[in-house]
Amino acid sequence: MGYNCVVCVKQVPDTKRITGQAMKEDGTVNRAALPAVFNPEDLNALEAALRVRDEHGGTVTVITMGLPAACEVLRDALFRGADAVVLVTDRRAAASDTLATSYILSCAAKKLHPDLIFCGRQAIDGDTAQVGPQLAEKLGFTLITYLEDLKLDGRVATARRNVGNGYEVVRARLPALFTVVESANHPRPTAVKRAMKSKKARAPVEVAKAVDTELPSATPEAKAVETKKRCAELAARGLQIMQWNLDDLQADLSWCGGAGSPTKVHRIQSIVLAGGDYKEFPPTEDGVTRLLGELIEDHTIG
Ligand SMILES: Cc1cc2nc3c(=O)[nH]c(=O)nc-3n(C[C@H](O)[C@H](O)[C@H](O)COP(=O)(O)OP(=O)(O)OC[C@H]3O[C@@H](n4cnc5c(N)ncnc54)[C@H](O)[C@@H]3O)c2cc1C
Structure with a gap:
C-alpha cells in the first residue's frame, strides 16, 4: 500500500556562513548577511519520507511557507526526489508567529489529505520546535517527536524516538505527524539527473517576476497574459511549482499574520x-x- 507523505520544510539563514554582521543594531537578524539554506533537520524529514515512498510506494509532497525566494529549497527537494512541491506565500501571512504559521500550514496540509507528515524537529533560526507539534494538534494527528526510525504496517506506525539518554519505541495509528532529528538518517544528495530535469521548475510568482524584467514596457494586461502562457507551458512539462495563497487555502484571516500571532517579542539579547x-x-x-x-x-x- 502506498502512503501520501507531506514534508514541511523551511528556508533559513545559514548561521555557519556569516558574511557580515549577523545582527542589525535593532537586534533583528540581518538576512542580507546570511545566505539562505534548507533547514538542516528538514533534510532528515525529507529523507524519512522518501524512504517510506521507496519502500511502500505513494508520493512525497513538500510544502514551504515563505517568500518567493523559498522556491530554492523546493527545487532542492525536487532534485533529491520529491514528487511535488508547494509554495505557500501571501503578504497577509507576514509577521506570523509559530501559532499562525502552523495554522496556515494546517490549511495547506488539509488540501493534500496526507497519511503521514514529516517536519524537522526544529528550525535553526526561530528555534522554537513548536510548529510540528502545533500542526499535529490542529490536524488531530498523532504526534511522534524526535523520530529516528520508522516502520509501517498498514495503518500502524512503529517509531523509535531519541529521548536523549536512550530511545523509546512507540506504536501509533495513522494519520500521524513526526518531527525528525538529525541522527535519523543521512539525507541523500541531489541527483544530477533529477537536477537537470527539474532545474527549470518555477512558481507563478517567479514567472511573473521574469516577465516583468524581460518585458518592462508591456502593459500589466500583456504581462499577465504572458505569465499565464509561460505557467501553462511549465505545467505541461511537469515543471510548475504549485503556489497557494491564503484565499486558495480558505484560511480564516484572523488566524494569520500579525492578527493571528499572540507572541510579543519584548527584548532580544545577544548572549x-x-x-x-x-x-x-x-x-x-x-x-x-x-x-x-x-x-x-x-x-x-x-
Ligand atoms: C512576533 C513574531 C513575528 C514574526 N514575523 C515573521 C515574519 O514576518 N516573517 C517570517 O519569516 N518569520 C516571522 N516570524 C518567525 C516565524 O514565526 C517562525 O519562523 C515560524 O513560525 C517557525 O518557527 P520556528 O522557526 O521556531 O520553527 P520550528 O518550530 O523550530 O520548526 C519546526 C519545523 O516546522 C517546520 N516549519 C517551520 N516553519 C515552517 C515554514 N515556514 N514552512 C514550512 N515548514 C515550517 C519545519 O519542518 C521545521 O523544521 C515571527 C515570529 C514572531 C514570534
Whole structure:
C-alpha cells in the first residue's frame, strides 16, 4: 500500500556562513548577511519520507511557507526526489508567529489529505520546535517527536524516538505527524539527473517576476497574459511549482499574520558564552563526586 507523505520544510539563514554582521543594531537578524539554506533537520524529514515512498510506494509532497525566494529549497527537494512541491506565500501571512504559521500550514496540509507528515524537529533560526507539534494538534494527528526510525504496517506506525539518554519505541495509528532529528538518517544528495530535469521548475510568482524584467514596457494586461502562457507551458512539462495563497487555502484571516500571532517579542539579547562559563572535572571518582556535588548544589539534580 502506498502512503501520501507531506514534508514541511523551511528556508533559513545559514548561521555557519556569516558574511557580515549577523545582527542589525535593532537586534533583528540581518538576512542580507546570511545566505539562505534548507533547514538542516528538514533534510532528515525529507529523507524519512522518501524512504517510506521507496519502500511502500505513494508520493512525497513538500510544502514551504515563505517568500518567493523559498522556491530554492523546493527545487532542492525536487532534485533529491520529491514528487511535488508547494509554495505557500501571501503578504497577509507576514509577521506570523509559530501559532499562525502552523495554522496556515494546517490549511495547506488539509488540501493534500496526507497519511503521514514529516517536519524537522526544529528550525535553526526561530528555534522554537513548536510548529510540528502545533500542526499535529490542529490536524488531530498523532504526534511522534524526535523520530529516528520508522516502520509501517498498514495503518500502524512503529517509531523509535531519541529521548536523549536512550530511545523509546512507540506504536501509533495513522494519520500521524513526526518531527525528525538529525541522527535519523543521512539525507541523500541531489541527483544530477533529477537536477537537470527539474532545474527549470518555477512558481507563478517567479514567472511573473521574469516577465516583468524581460518585458518592462508591456502593459500589466500583456504581462499577465504572458505569465499565464509561460505557467501553462511549465505545467505541461511537469515543471510548475504549485503556489497557494491564503484565499486558495480558505484560511480564516484572523488566524494569520500579525492578527493571528499572540507572541510579543519584548527584548532580544545577544548572549556570548565566555570561556569561564564551563568547568571541567577529571574522569575520576573524586571528579565525579565533585561534579555531582555541584549539580545538587545548584539544583540541576536532586
Ligand atoms: C512576533 C513574531 C513575528 C514574526 N514575523 C515573521 C515574519 O514576518 N516573517 C517570517 O519569516 N518569520 C516571522 N516570524 C518567525 C516565524 O514565526 C517562525 O519562523 C515560524 O513560525 C517557525 O518557527 P520556528 O522557526 O521556531 O520553527 P520550528 O518550530 O523550530 O520548526 C519546526 C519545523 O516546522 C517546520 N516549519 C517551520 N516553519 C515552517 C515554514 N515556514 N514552512 C514550512 N515548514 C515550517 C519545519 O519542518 C521545521 O523544521 C515571527 C515570529 C514572531 C514570534
